[in-house]
Amino acid sequence: MKLELRGITKRFGTLVANHDVNLVVNPGEIHCLLGENGAGKSTLMNILYGLLIPDEGQILIDDEVVTIRDPKDAVGHGVGMVHQHFMLIPVFNVVDNVILGSEPVKPWPVIDYKAAAARLLDLANEYNFEIDPQATIENLPIGTQQRVEILKALSHHASVLILDEPTAVLTPQETDAFMVILRSLKESGKSIIFITHKLREVLALADVITVMRLGEVVGVTTPAQADERKLATMMVGRDVNLMVDKAPASPGEVVLDVRGIYVEDERGLTSVKNVSFEVRAGEILAVAGVQGNGQTELVEALTGMRRPSAGRITLNGVELAGEPVRRFLDAGIGHVPEDRQRYGLVPTLSISDNLVLDQLDDPRFRRRFGRNLKAIKNNGVQLVERYDIRAQSEEVAVSALSGGNQQKVVMARELSRELKLLICSQPTRGLDVGSVEFMHRQIVAIRDSGVAVIIVSSELDEVVALGDRIAVLYDGDIQAIVPPTTSREELGLLMAGARAEQVTL
Amino acid sequence: MTTTATQPARLGPLMRLALRARHANMFIVLVLALFVGLIFGGIMIVVTTPILLNSWSHAFSHPGATIASSFNTVWFAYEQLFQGAVVNFHALRMLIDNPSKVNLATVLTPLSGTLTYATPLIVAGLGLAIGFRSSLFNIGGQGQVVAGGVLALLVAFSFHLTPLVQVPLEILAAMLGGALLAGLAGVLKAYTGAHEVIVTMMSNYTMTLVLGYLLIQSLFARPGARDGASKAVGATGQLPYFFSHLSASLLLNFGFVIAVIAVIAVQWFFKRSKTGFELLMVGQNPDAARVAGIFSKRSIIICLTLAGSLLGLAGMLELTGVDHFITPNFGGSYGFDAITVALLGRNKPWGVFFGAIFFGAMFTGGEAMQAFTPTNIQFSLAQVIQAVVVFCVATPALLIEAFRLRDGAHLVSTTGSGGWL
Structure with a gap:
């Protein structure tokens, strides 16, 4: 099926989200839609999927103009969409989720689960998906949940699949498996529109690349004609530094000393096992590892959110293990959490208020009675300016900001305290190229000012670019602490559980 | 909000002030809610008053008279509602003509009742x-x-x-x-x-x-x-x-x-x-x-x-x-x-x-309305108006949709209750 979007324009008030956008997707093509957050990719896809009605322009399928008023129309025309945040019901099983909304009934009104499951398995086999139709969604890994979403779209006979940032939630291994799936879909003649801002994936997968910026298409290219640098420049509109500029670290005194800590997760399973390491002032320790190998629990222990069941955490000689979060903050530990919306911000409060969330007791923001609103506002004005947080004013609710700007708010807040140690979890997850560059520069700058830094990241590129030393976490244990010059292959092996002795270092 | 953008000069100073207020659209929602409540209450008055309902069966022969009589009844009822809740015009005139303690007390009674209840x-x-x-x-x-x-x-x-x-x-x-x-x-x-x-x-x-x-x-x-x-x-x-x-x-x-x-x-x-x-x-x-x-x-x-x-x-x-x-x-x-x-x-x-205070007003005003209207319009009618107003304010999405207000999204989401309302 050939799909064409012709002259699409969509305005929200004075904001032009899409301006005269043209896009042609040929059958059996993987078409990457590349652009920064807010470039208008999602708006365009929501128009195609019938969630938004364009102000101008036409949608053509096989060269005929069609009207798509709601997702039902879109599905009817063979368009399927997999959203970034899955639209699955966690407590239902796979079959239930796939047939939801189009349940096969026989005899009416009894749902024919058997037929549904059989059909699902047929479909799964056709594309070599491994899936248990009876598994409950919430027990499945994210990568498998995504497959269920894809199966759901395929079961509605989709011939064009829109995938909105499908790899943002996947581990490197899952991403590899996902790419295999995409290729097999392509071979069976499906067209795929792949929305992303990860350049490596685009170059590996795409047949055609359309780059958007500020609501307009700024270029159409192919992997053969482009490289990462060129794509990044098109996306951002200026030269982007993909490498992190940093001088060699000059480590000082030991700031954080972790000795033999064990941490249990909610289910009481030990997810951090006998971990010891130290971090010195002025160096970045990057913790690498596949998601779910104890990173979350380790960070929670280091920030006081979770009490280690054994071991010692000392910051500048002061024992912190078992103390409340407040003490960790007061001791000078800054924390940029992995899920910033959930753990780092109160979305309904203003930027100014969010910039002092963990500093309510700071004398700067206190008066004899109550909070010093003037100082809080001034602080907001200053940090918004200094960190280039894009917002109408510092009084805007944080929920109105883009992901990159939300991350800047969290970062700005943590860096505005006097820190001894900064812990950043997935500091650039979900950020566009421009914001990544900014975030990396901030992290290096804070290191150079003599603060000890720990970053936890599942992006190997980031770990290698930022870390002065790299600790590889596997199954709750540190496999090895290696220099950043270590090759990707060796790091990959360590992340996959190989012992340090087995890897030639 | 659109009116401010396109024709700010034509609005009165009070209206402009209201629009510039931080919760600009909330003011409009309140006014509209009251409007809807009064309209709805008016219909209820006509429907529940036998004489008026009867007159509507002759609506085709005497359309003017029918509408006029319904309108007058509703208007009179609302006048009593207002006078019973806020200030009695008759008493106010007497006070102006002849300032005395007794007259002052009569003028203050409705508002006093409203605030006491509130x-x-x-x-x-x-x-x-x-x-x-x-x-x-x-x-x-x-x-x-x-x-x-x-x-x-x-x-x-x-x-x-x-x-x-x-x-x-x-x-x-x-x-x-x-x-x-x-x-x-x-x-x-x-x-x-x-x-x-x-x-x-x-x-x-x-x-x-x-x-x-x-x-x-x-x-x-x-x-x-x-x-x-x-x-x-x-x-x-x-x-x-x-x-x-x-x-x-x-x-x-x-x-x-x-x-x-x-x-x-x-x-x-x-x-x-x-x-x-x-x-x-x-x-x-x-x-x-x-x-x-x-x-x-x-x-x-x-x-x-x-x-x-x-x-x-x-x-x-x-x-x-x-x-x-x-x-x-x-x-x-x-x-x-x-x-x-x-x-x-x-x-x-x-x-x-x-x-x-609005609740207080509807309570005291409702009692006055029942007492002073010739057809004894029920006290519960004030409660009906009150309910409609609450309904409209609690679901601003409804009003925003019905009156095609622009940029109302923040009203629907920002209630300061953490998602409860």
Whole structure:
């Protein structure tokens, strides 16, 4: 099926989200839609999927103009969409989720689960998906949940699949498996529109690349004609530094000393096992590892959110293990959490208020009675300016900001305290190229000012670019602490559980 | 909002001011809600008045007369509603012609009635709004009002001091009563996870039964009372009336000042105080609050204790401001009316203040409407208008859609209640 979007324009008030956008997707093509957050990719896809009605322009399928008023129309025309945040019901099983909304009934009104499951398995086999139709969604890994979403779209006979940032939630291994799936879909003649801002994936997968910026298409290219640098420049509109500029670290005194800590997760399973390491002032320790190998629990222990069941955490000689979060903050530990919306911000409060969330007791923001609103506002004005947080004013609710700007708010807040140690979890997850560059520069700058830094990241590129030393976490244990010059292959092996002795270092 | 952008010059200064206010669209929503409420009430008046309904069967032969008679009836009813709730024009004219104490009292009576009715409701609404803004759904208002009233009564019977000491003592006792009851729900929620809705709901029943028991004890029971009412609070324990020198029917008392102080205090609490800010944080996003080093168990207990103390205070205001005694129905529907008031005020302190006054106005005005309209339009009609207004304000999406207002999304989402409203 050939799909064409012709002259699409969509305005929200004075904001032009899409301006005269043209896009042609040929059958059996993987078409990457590349652009920064807010470039208008999602708006365009929501128009195609019938969630938004364009102000101008036409949608053509096989060269005929069609009207798509709601997702039902879109599905009817063979368009399927997999959203970034899955639209699955966690407590239902796979079959239930796939047939939801189009349940096969026989005899009416009894749902024919058997037929549904059989059909699902047929479909799964056709594309070599491994899936248990009876598994409950919430027990499945994210990568498998995504497959269920894809199966759901395929079961509605989709011939064009829109995938909105499908790899943002996947581990490197899952991403590899996902790419295999995409290729097999392509071979069976499906067209795929792949929305992303990860350049490596685009170059590996795409047949055609359309780059958007500020609501307009700024270029159409192919992997053969482009490289990462060129794509990044098109996306951002200026030269982007993909490498992190940093001088060699000059480590000082030991700031954080972790000795033999064990941490249990909610289910009481030990997810951090006998971990010891130290971090010195002025160096970045990057913790690498596949998601779910104890990173979350380790960070929670280091920030006081979770009490280690054994071991010692000392910051500048002061024992912190078992103390409340407040003490960790007061001791000078800054924390940029992995899920910033959930753990780092109160979305309904203003930027100014969010910039002092963990500093309510700071004398700067206190008066004899109550909070010093003037100082809080001034602080907001200053940090918004200094960190280039894009917002109408510092009084805007944080929920109105883009992901990159939300991350800047969290970062700005943590860096505005006097820190001894900064812990950043997935500091650039979900950020566009421009914001990544900014975030990396901030992290290096804070290191150079003599603060000890720990970053936890599942992006190997980031770990290698930022870390002065790299600790590889596997199954709750540190496999090895290696220099950043270590090759990707060796790091990959360590992340996959190989012992340090087995890897030639 | 679009009008400001395109033709600002054509709006009056007042309107422009309203539009420029921070919650610009909320003002429009309120005006529209009132408009819809009055239209709906008008239809109800026509439908429930037999003479008018009859005239509509001749609507084709005398369309003008039919519409005129319906309009006149509705207009007259609303005139009575307004005059009964705010100010009587006739009395006002008499006062201007002949200023005297008697005339002044007649002019003040409707407004005094409205504000008197609103007083306990303001404080109770504030108490519930504190909980809602922190995402704690306290529906034990009734029980906490009773707890406050009972403890205030206990103090009133136990001490006979000068009013300057006696009344503050009653206030403290009442706040303590409500605070203990709601605080218990807070402790249970914080340390055992017991849901506050269930605990506070059950505490309503408990307090009703406790009240029933107390009212037959000799300390409280009034000998020979058929309605099971308690003895009355002595003169030293009553809140002073403002205008008792003018007329005995002017019931507005010092409680209204207490209510205004409470509004200002709650406003300050959420805007300025560290604890209030922490409650907002815990309410809107407990996870982020924890990362920021805030102990959420403590916040839950503080929040419900404060909420309860205001509801207890409402019980004291009800007791010592108007009736001066307690009946088995004491607290009545206050606990639930106050939820509606909090809803109407969108959990903002001044919103609650005016919401409660609106309730008071519809109550006193409704009584006047029933008394002074020739066809005795029912009191419940005022309640119908009130219900429609609350409905419209609580679901701004409906009005925004119906009147095609632009840029209303923030009204639908930003309620400051953490998703409850």
